[in-house]
Each structure stands twice: as structure tokens, then as C-alpha cells.
Amino acid sequence: MALASVNxxxxxxxxxxxLENSSEPLKAYTILFxxxxxxxxxxxxxxxxxDKLIEIGKVHKIESRNxxxxxxxxxxxxxxxxxxxxxxxxxxxxxxxxxNLISYFSKQAxxxxxxxxxxxxxxFGLCENCKLKN
Amino acid sequence: MALASVNxxxxxxxxxxxLENSSEPLKAYTILFxxxxxxxxxxxxxxxxxDKLIEIGKVHKIESRNxxxxxxxxxxxxxxxxxxxxxxxxxxxxxxxxxNLISYFSKQAxxxxxxxxxxxxxxFGLCENCKLKN
DNA sequence: CTTAAAATGTTATATTATAACATTACAATA
DNA sequence: TATTGTAATGTTATAATATAACATTTTAAG
Numbered sequence: 001m002a003l004a005s006v007n008x009x010x011x012x013x014x015x016x017x018x019l020e021n022s023s024e025p026l027k028a029y030t031i032l033f034x035x036x037x038x039x040x041x042x043x044x045x046x047x048x049x050x051d052k053l054i055e056i057g058k059v060h061k062i063e064s065r066n067x068x069x070x071x072x073x074x075x076x077x078x079x080x081x082x083x084x085x086x087x088x089x090x091x092x093x094x095x096x097x098x099x100n101l102i103s104y105f106s107k108q109a110x111x112x113x114x115x116x117x118x119x120x121x122x123x124f125g126l127c128e129n130c131k132l133k134n
Numbered sequence: 135m136a137l138a139s140v141n142x143x144x145x146x147x148x149x150x151x152x153l154e155n156s157s158e159p160l161k162a163y164t165i166l167f168x169x170x171x172x173x174x175x176x177x178x179x180x181x182x183x184x185d186k187l188i189e190i191g192k193v194h195k196i197e198s199r200n201x202x203x204x205x206x207x208x209x210x211x212x213x214x215x216x217x218x219x220x221x222x223x224x225x226x227x228x229x230x231x232x233x234n235l236i237s238y239f240s241k242q243a244x245x246x247x248x249x250x251x252x253x254x255x256x257x258f259g260l261c262e263n264c265k266l267k268n
Numbered sequence: 269c270t271t272a273a274a275a276t277g278t279t280a281t282a283t284t285a286t287a288a289c290a291t292t293a294c295a296a297t298a
Numbered sequence: 299t300a301t302t303g304t305a306a307t308g309t310t311a312t313a314a315t316a317t318a319a320c321a322t323t324t325t326a327a328g
Contacts, residue, residue: 009307010306028284028285043286044308085243108230113265114219114257115265119256121256123242123250124251124252125250126251128246143274143275175278177315177317178278200316
């Protein structure tokens with residue numbers, strides 16, 4: 001079986017590759033336009049690759065921006081939950097890790113008799129670089 | 135000046151009214167179809183009303199669902215930040231309030247030298263009713 | 269009243285995402 | 299290796315979500 005990445009297909013590898021080499025989140029149609037040389041011609045091919053990559057946790061979607069970002073954490077367990085710091089100035093994105101968020105949210109949910117399963121968290125503000133510049 | 139709601143225009147009132155009387159979040163085009171009798175004919179009229187209502191904090195957007203929900207908290211200060219519990223079974227939505235989340239996120243952000251401004255949080259799972267049924 | 273800002277009405281179009289269906293690749297196993 | 303079932307692909311069309319542009323009207327403040 002080996003690592004999930006070993007099993008990626010051509011289209012999936014192509015899409016993951018462009019995301020991993022991007023310094024910022026990309027939109028589906030941006031990905032499409034950037035890789036039309038590599039045989040991917042239709043939106044659906046991009047979306048299907050993204051779906052799979054998200055499913056195995058190699059890519060996360062940033063909901064508020066309709067953008068996609070490659071996960072940098074080897075063996076990231078965020079197949080479902082994601083937590084991001086998003087810079088409003090330069091659009092850079094940092095992923096928060098660690099389970100302390102999950103246990104915190106579980107408790108918050110419990111107070112409302114709600115059974116926690118997963119979450120999306122997007123924190124907006126200024127990254128270190130942009131803080132210094134302003 | 136008085137309360138923000140006093141200053142709402144006809145279209146804004148119409149859109150807010152349908153959201154406040156809905157038991158669940160609504161999509162923009164659902165709102166449009168539901169209120170065409172009241173003189174709203176184009177998507178833009180709905181989106182403009184929504185933009186304004188979001189700006190004054192009477193409505194929040196649920197990013198992962200492209201849906202909109204009326205805020206039930208009198209004088210809600212969540213003009214920008216939002217925190218929701220979303221039931222995966224029945225799609226009901228509960229808004230979390232209180233500033234403890236904000237101070238928690240500020241600290242998490244600071245650990246990454248990130249200057250917190252606002253956030254969107256969406257927690258998915260089972261609401262109290264659906265927990266009991268399953 | 270006047271005037272400036274905000275909201276409206278309308279048409280067109282941009283952006284994001286999925287449906288449907290025929291075909292191909294591929295791994296498990298009989 | 300032949301079979302077979304699952305996943306992935308390729309392709310066309312279309313659905314769903316959201317904004318641009320611009321002329322006009324309403325509104326509230328001075």
C-alpha cells in the first residue's frame with residue numbers, strides 16, 4: 001500500500017504539484033489555466049483531482065476564498081478539520097496544527113449539547129511580515 | 135439615528151424578514167425565488183441587501199455552505215467574526231457567542247506571530263435532537 | 269430646497285462547481 | 299492470464315453562485 005502519494009494518478013499529481021509549488025492558495029480555474037499544457041482541459045478534471053487530494057488530506061480548501069492549498073504537514077491528520085491563519089494584507093496562509101483546538105472545540109460544542117465531529121477555522125489578520133511593514 | 139434595523143430599506147427588510155422567519159440558513163437564490171412576489175427581481179438586489187445586512191451584523195454568511203442566516207442576538211457584535219455549530223444531519227445552525235473564543239484565537243495567533251483581527255469558525259457534528267435519534 | 273450619498277432597477281457577464289455518459293486504466297483474484 | 303469490478307478519465311453541457319456597469323431614484327442632512 002505505502003504512502004498515499006505513491007498512488008496518485010497523473011492528473012492528481014499534476015494538480016498537487018502546482019499547489020505544492022505555489023506560495024499561496026490557488027483557485028480551481030487558476031490551476032486549470034496554469035496546467036493546460038499538461039493535458040488537463042476541463043474544470044472537471046481539476047475538481048476531481050482536488051476532491052481526491054482533499055479526501056486523502058494532501059490538500060485543504062479555504063472556504064471563504066474558494067481557494068485550495070497543499071498541506072505541508074507530513075501525514076497531516078486534517079483530512080476533515082482545518083485551521084488557518086490568513087493574512088488580509090498579503091493573502092499568505094499558515095495552517096495551525098495540534099489537537100488542542102479540537103479538544104477546545106469539543107468542549108465548546110458540548111456546552112451546547114452538540115456532538116463535535118470536525119471543524120473549519122479561518123483566522124484573519126496580519127502575518128509577521130505585514131505586521132512589521134505597517 | 136436609533137437602531138440599525140430602523141434604517142433598513144425596503145429590499146433589506148424583505149430579505150432580513152425571510153431570513154428571520156427561516157428555521158435554517160438560506161441560499162441567495164432561494165431567497166430570490168421566495169420573494170419575487172415582493173418586487174425583487176434580480177440576484178443583485180438580493181446580494182446587495184445581504185451585503186448591507188452582513189455589514190451591520192444582522193446577517194452572517196456560512197462560508198462552507200454559501201448560505202446566509204439571520205443573527206438572533208440583539209446587538210450582536212459579530213459584525214465580522216462568526217462561530218457556528220452546524221448539524222450534519224439536519225443542517226440546523228447555532229451561533230456561538232461570547233468573547234472567550236476571540237481571546238483564545240488571539241493567543242493561538244500570537245504564538246505564530248500573527249495579529250488577530252477576526253475569524254470564521256464552523257464546527258460540524260450532531261445537534262442535540264439528531265444525537266438522540268441516532 | 270439643494271445636494272451628496274446611498275440604494276435601486278436592469279441587463280449582461282464573470283466565477284465557481286456539478287451532471288451525465290461513454291471510455292479507459294488498473295489492481296485483485298479466480 | 300483472463301476476468302471483473304472499481305476508480306479515474308475525457309468531454310460536452312449546464313447549474314449554481316456572484317459581480318460589473320450604468321442609468322435612475324430615494325433618502326437624509328444641511
